[in-house]
Amino acid sequence: MNKNWVIVLAIVVVLVGGYLFLSKGGTPAVTENQPAQTSSDITSPGGGTPVEAGMPIKGAGNVVEKEVIRELTVVGTNFKFSVNEIRVRKGETIKLTFKNEGGKHDWKVDEFKAGTKILDGGQEETVQFVANRVGTFEYYCSVGQHRANGMKGSLIVE
Template structure:
């Protein structure tokens, strides 16, 4: 009886921790997107997926991604099909290359204003369409 209740308690802890994790993930998702009215210095998490041959953010193909100068930006990058990465030369940003179903992330400070390009550096993916604008205001 006692063993059973310890087991039940552990089970509940795992369930609650899992639920909290999911809730956290969802609240991160609400920061995703092209909000331009962000406050400088905040953490901006952007979920980007790569496929053959485009990037998708919030259901939009190769959207312009905005950040404020001073923002800490987290790019959560996932490949839904094919081998891809996410690169912004001017910001020294590049993820490792990930294959179908894999994900990775890169974090950096948007420390200079300007209009830059993000792209995939694998093969000729950039020329095939894996490119978009990254604007820091």
């Protein structure tokens, strides 16, 4: 009888040991507190830490920076613009909508080769350019004597 108890005890120990080994040795179960990793997560090399897409990764030489687009609106009326000074940062893409509210006018800035065509009153046009040079640049209306009569302003790139 003593021998039977030893065999039963050995079988129980093997079963319990096998159960514990299999339940702990596999991959851990996902709990509700663990955030799911999405396809937009990027794993840093060797670190295994998720970072947001577009964030610089230490040691990575091929980081893509997010393009900044600055949207502006300038209104033109007789011999003046609604804005006399525009400030932007170097490297920004400028998307400028020029709305003409009277007469024939346009909007130009020579240093960035940007400008609208001559528009009739009530028309508008959008131009886009990159402010890739630091400095103060004059924008103006090129129609007749409008620039000489004060239809101009300053584009300041910092």
